[in-house]
Amino acid sequence: DGGITQSPKYLFRKEGQNVTLSCEQNLNHDAMYWYRQDPGQGLRLIYYSQIVNDFQKGDIAEGYSVSREKKESFPLTVTSAQKNPTAFYLCASRPLGQGSGYTFGSGTRLTVV
Amino acid sequence: GDSVTQMEGPVTLSEEAFLTINCTYTATGYPSLFWYVQYPGEGLQLLLKATKADDKGSNKGFEATYRKETTSFHLEKGSVQVSDSAVYFCALSESGANSKLTFGKGITLSVRP
Numbered sequence: 001d002g003g004i005t006q007s008p009k010y011l012f013r014k015e016g017q018n019v020t021l022s023c024e025q026n027l028n029h030d031a032m033y034w035y036r037q038d039p040g041q042g043l044r045l046i047y048y049s050q051i052v053n054d055f056q057k058g059d060i061a062e063g064y065s066v067s068r069e070k071k072e073s074f075p076l077t078v079t080s081a082q083k084n085p086t087a088f089y090l091c092a093s094r095p096l097g098q099g100s101g102y103t104f105g106s107g108t109r110l111t112v113v
Numbered sequence: 114g115d116s117v118t119q120m121e122g123p124v125t126l127s128e129e130a131f132l133t134i135n136c137t138y139t140a141t142g143y144p145s146l147f148w149y150v151q152y153p154g155e156g157l158q159l160l161l162k163a164t165k166a167d168d169k170g171s172n173k174g175f176e177a178t179y180r181k182e183t184t185s186f187h188l189e190k191g192s193v194q195v196s197d198s199a200v201y202f203c204a205l206s207e208s209g210a211n212s213k214l215t216f217g218k219g220i221t222l223s224v225r226p
Binding site: 004033035042043058090092101103104106107 | 147149162202218
């Protein structure tokens with residue numbers, strides 16, 4: 001079955017460490033997105049990519065980095081520069097086109113210890 | 114910029130009660146509108162969508178009508194079940210290749226037996 005796989009489901013990071021969250025899709029979708037979810041704040045866009053080797057900053061890109069070397073993969077690195085990284089991270093993808101819905105992964109919960 | 118406003122929550126209803134969750138939006142163009150649902154510890158699932166004015170999206174007994182004149186996309190269900198307990202997000206996506214999904218803050222619905 002096609003879908004989006006995020007791993008790991010839970011991740012713990014020490015202060016000052018970089019961590020990378022994985023997102024893989026086998027839906028042949030062109031566009032991929034990373035969102036951060038915090039209680040009471042909804043979802044905020046971190047980065048997105050429409051095509052391979054190209055990506056754009058979202059609303060809260062500071063302290064994060066991404067790459068898009070393959071169509072099916074869009075990993076997110078949470079760097080030590082991110083002041084408050086504890087959150088639930090969601091990856092999504094969609095085919096390009098008006099009105100096409102987004103498919104979401106099951107999320108990664110990152111906790112700084 | 115684009116924005117989505119949802120009614121304040123949480124909402125608690127008894128089983129078989131009627132549900133309305135309000136959603137209004139601000140957009141520069143003619144967006145597509147979506148409702149997503151999130152069950153505890155999971156990612157988001159597309160519940161329904163509408164791509165143009167007066168379209169009605171429906172799924173699993175839920176309905177929402179795209180009202181351009183009032184810039185609204187209210188979610189309704191005639192008889193809620195305990196299994197409908199979840200967080201509901203209203204969202205919009207502008208047309209165009211670089212469009213992104215903009216979310217409301219979400220509202221938690223709890224249905225008691």
